Amino acid sequence: MAVLGIESSAHTFGVGISENGKILANSKRMYNITASGMIPSRVAEFHASNAKGVIEEAMASAGIGFSEISAISYTKGPGLGPCLRIGQLAALTLAERLNVPVYPVNHAVGHIKITEHLSGIKDPLAVYVSGGNSQILGAVDKPFRHYNVYGETLDIGVGNMLDNYARAAKLNPAWGSTVAKVAENGSYVGMPYTVKGMDFTFTGLLTNAIKMLESNPVKDVSYSIQETAFSMIAEAAERAMLLTRNNGIILCGGVAQSKRLQEILRAMSLSHGSKFFVAPNEYNADNGAMIAYVGELMHKGGKRVKESELTIMQRYRVDEVDLSWH
Amino acid sequence: MALKKISEGAEADIYGVDFFGIKSILKYRRPKPYLIKEIEEPLRSARTRSEARILARASSITKAPRLLFVSKYGIIMEKINGINASEKKGLGLNGASEAGDILSKLHAANIVHGDFTKANLIFSNSDSSLYVIDFGLSYNSNSAEDLSFDLLLFKRSVTRPEYAKFEISYSRGFKRSKEVFQKLSEIEKRGRYQNRSLDTAE
Numbered sequence: 133m134a135v136l137g138i139e140s141s142a143h144t145f146g147v148g149i150s151e152n153g154k155i156l157a158n159s160k161r162m163y164n165i166t167a168s169g170m171i172p173s174r175v176a177e178f179h180a181s182n183a184k185g186v187i188e189e190a191m192a193s194a195g196i197g198f199s200e201i202s203a204i205s206y207t208k209g210p211g212l213g214p215c216l217r218i219g220q221l222a223a224l225t226l227a228e229r230l231n232v233p234v235y236p237v238n239h240a241v242g243h244i245k246i247t248e249h250l251s252g253i254k255d256p257l258a259v260y261v262s263g264g265n266s267q268i269l270g271a272v273d274k275p276f277r278h279y280n281v282y283g284e285t286l287d288i289g290v291g292n293m294l295d296n297y298a299r300a301a302k303l304n305p306a307w308g309s310t311v312a313k314v315a316e317n318g319s320y321v322g323m324p325y326t327v328k329g330m331d332f333t334f335t336g337l338l339t340n341a342i343k344m345l346e347s348n349p350v351k352d353v354s355y356s357i358q359e360t361a362f363s364m365i366a367e368a369a370e371r372a373m374l375l376t377r378n379n380g381i382i383l384c385g386g387v388a389q390s391k392r393l394q395e396i397l398r399a400m401s402l403s404h405g406s407k408f409f410v411a412p413n414e415y416n417a418d419n420g421a422m423i424a425y426v427g428e429l430m431h432k433g434g435k436r437v438k439e440s441e442l443t444i445m446q447r448y449r450v451d452e453v454d455l456s457w458h
Numbered sequence: 459m460a461l462k463k464i465s466e467g468a469e470a471d472i473y474g475v476d477f478f479g480i481k482s483i484l485k486y487r488r489p490k491p492y493l494i495k496e497i498e499e500p501l502r503s504a505r506t507r508s509e510a511r512i513l514a515r516a517s518s519i520t521k522a523p524r525l526l527f528v529s530k531y532g533i534i535m536e537k538i539n540g541i542n543a544s545e546k547k548g549l550g551l552n553g554a555s556e557a558g559d560i561l562s563k564l565h566a567a568n569i570v571h572g573d574f575t576k577a578n579l580i581f582s583n584s585d586s587s588l589y590v591i592d593f594g595l596s597y598n599s600n601s602a603e604d605l606s607f608d609l610l611l612f613k614r615s616v617t618r619p620e621y622a623k624f625e626i627s628y629s630r631g632f633k634r635s636k637e638v639f640q641k642l643s644e645i646e647k648r649g650r651y652q653n654r655s656l657d658t659a660e
Contacts, residue, residue, distance in 0.1 A: 320496040328607075329573060329595055363493050370490075371468040399492035 133202035134194065135431055136187075136226070137424025140219030141211025141239050142263070143170055145179040147190040148421030149201075150428045153249060156194035158414055158421035159186050165305070176214035183222045190420065201230055205427020208236035209448030210264070216444040224442065234442055235430045240265065240450040242422035243384040243415075244279065249425060251409035253380035257282075259369050259397060260450075262385035263291035266365060268330060268372045269450065277455040282372040283330025290361050291387045293334040297357055300342045301350050311354045312390060318355025321348055325360055330372050332364045362393045366400045379406040388416040433457030469505075470594065477526050477534050485509075485594075486532045502531050505594070509533060512569055512596045520563040521556075521582075521589045538589045543579040544615075553581065554620035555627045556588035561608060562631025564590075565638070568600045574608040575615035602634065606641040613642075 134151040139160075146160035163170070163178040191198070206223035209216055220236075227234040244258045257270045258279070267284040271277065288296075294308035303310040324340050326333045341357040373381060381401050383394060394410050401408035415422060430437075435457035461484070462474045473484040487502045510533050516522040517536075527534040543549040549557065557579055564571055571578075572595030580589045599605070609628075613621050629635035 320494060325497065325501060329611075359494060360497065363497050366492055367469075367490070370492075374466070374468045396492050400490075403491050 134196060134200055135203045135205060135235075135424050135428040136190070136201050137205040137237065137242075137420045137422070137427045138183075138187075138219045138223050139207045139239070139242070139418055139420045139423045140179050140215050140222075141207045141209065142215060142418060143175055144418040145182050145186055145219070146418060146420035146423075147186045148419060148424035149190055149194040149196070150421065150424035153425065153428070155421045155425070156196065157190040158419050159190040159193060160417075160419060161186055165307075170212070172212040172214045175212065176218050179215055179218040183218060186420075187222070187226070198230055201232060203227075203233050203235060203427055203431040204230070205235040205237050205423050205430070207239050207242065207423055208443065209445035210239055211444075211446065213444065213446050216446070220442070220444050233431065233437065235427045235435065235437055236442055237423045237426045237430075238448055238450055238453045239418075239423075240267070240385075241279070241453050241455070242426050244269065244382070244450075245429065246415050246422035246425050247382045247384040247409065247411045250411045250415065251380070251382050251407075253382060253407055253409060255378070256380035256382045256407070256409070257369065257373055257376060257378040259365065259381060259383045259388075260385045261290050261365065261383070261387035261393070263295065263387075264289040265385065266290045266332070266334075266387075267450070268365075268369050270372070270376055270378060271455065278453060279450050279455070281451050282376065283332070283368045286328070286331050286333045287335045288338075290334060290365065291385075293338050293361065294358065294387075297338055297341055297354075301345055301354065303350075303354075308358075308387060308390065311358055312392060314351050315355035315358050315392075316351075318349070318351035318353075320359065321352050321356045323356050323360040325364060327364050327367050330368045330375075332368055334361060337361060358390075358392060362390070362396050365393070366396045369397065370400050370404070373401075373404065373406065379404070381406055381408050383408070383410040384416060386417055389413045430457045467592075467594070474537065475534065480526065481537045481539070482526055482534050483523070483537045484532055484534050506531050506533060509593050509596065512598070513593045515567060516564060516569055516590070516593060516596075519567055520560045521587055522560075522593070523589065523591060538580045538582050538591060539584065540580045540582040540589070542577065543581065543588070544575070544577040549576050549579065549616055549620050551620060551623045553579070553588055554616060554623040557590075557612070558624040558627030558629075559631050560588065560590050561612070561624075562628045562635070565605050565608070565632050565634075568598050570597050570599050570604045571608050572596045574612045576612075577615070602637045602641040603645070605634075605638045606645055609638060609642050610645060 139146040143163040149157040163175045204227040206219045269279040272280040298306040398408045464472045470487045475484045490498045510528040514525040523535040578592045
């Protein structure tokens with residue numbers, strides 16, 4: 133029996149299917165972000181018109197019939213309201229038709245859990261980096277089992293910062309991955325570096341980088357902003373690792389696709405003899421498989437969900453999630 | 459000078475040294491092999507310099523180790539022999555009161571400690587009073603928000619009765635304490651700190 137999971141928190145509509153922790157399908161379609169960025173209602177329209185197609189695609193690639201689906205899960209949050217709503221509606225509709233239970237999943241928990249699962253490391257320290265989030269977390273048992281946030285950005289997420297910078301530098305497309313490309317042959321120019329214990333801030337860095345574009349080559353500023361941001365995350369992660377005495381690190385979330393960030397964190401882990409793992413990119417980008425996987429854990433763990441919990445929550449903090457079903 | 463590594467901190471190694479007859483601590487900021495030289499060298503030397511400066515001021519106004527010597531990445535300071543407040547015996551009510559007194563003096567001098575937890579408080583064997591150590595994350599600021607982070611961290615690391623005692627002596631020693639308490643409760647209401655405050659502390 134398999135669990136089908138639906139992800140729709142931002143520009144990706146994804147459907148995954150998990151059976152005994154094995155990912156049978158991970159289908160997705162992405163809304164094409166133009167220079168104007170994401171207009172939530174447009175993205176929601178895109179999701180609505182693609183929902184049926186992506187679900188069918190996932191079923192076909194898993195090679196199973198709907199009779200073999202034993203539960204449905206969907207992303208409850210955090211994310212953009214109109215987008216989340218489409219995934220929730222699709223999940224509820226499908227579950228009613230199949231007469232199976234529905235599980236609401238926290239997006240960040242999805243990223244962390246699937247990476248943890250693929251890594252084979254037990255209770256690792258997780259570095260979760262995406263557009264809106266940048267956090268260092270680990271599972272703790274008190275006062276209930278949850279991911280404790282050891283450190284995090286005090287302002288904006290690292291992904292959004294790089295996107296904003298890319299827009300200011302007139303890079304096309306205005307994404308972090310374009311910054312990485314431009315940065316390849318750059319050299320370092322001074323940037324503000326702000327780590328407060330295990331927390332960090334990015335707005336000062338962003339403002340400074342945009343200002344430096346006036347008098348420095350784009351490749352140098354791109355190299356420096358990226359290098360500084362990733363260094364700050366790695367240093368905060370190092371501190372968390374040493375304080376918690378955890379010797380396994382996993383990297384997850386959209387920005388985890390960055391080769392340079394992977395390299396820095398791997399080097400940091402190795403310098404302490406720790407394990408390091410990052411999942412293949414299809415799991416770092418938003419995807420349905422992680423939602424299906426967590427849905428399966430909840431289903432098998434006997435998690436009871438009240439009807440009133442089957443909502444969406446635009447600001448759904450990862451440390452609010454009770455992991456006792458795990 | 460004989461070197462003996464006592465412990466490894468998050469960014470520095472601690473050695474026990476004999477500095478012209480004074481039992482001392484050498485705090486050496488390790489290289490960070492995962493960062494590019496252009497970032498890590500200025501970072502290490504700036505942090506070393508800043509820590510030394512703040513330590514020198516702190517020890518002149520409250521119970522903190524005396525600064526003895528500074529190099530590019532290393533600081534030699536007086537060793538405080540005693541029992542760490544994070545050990546079994548704990549901080550206790552009297553200790554909490556002393557902690558409030560220490561922090562009020564640092565804050566009155568615009569010093570934010572940056573890591574003001576039980577683990578950085580030691581009951582000295584020599585004069586049986588409480589000392590604050592590790593100014594590795596300290597910086598100068600008089601903003602109530604910055605100062606309130608010291609209280610937030612401390613609050614998370616102690617029991618409720620200890621914190622209550624701390625509050626009394628802190629407000630006695632620092633005339634802007636009301637402003638800082640106000641900021642603290644604002645910060646605690648912000649979403650991202652709700653689950654990271656007192657109730658999750660052991």
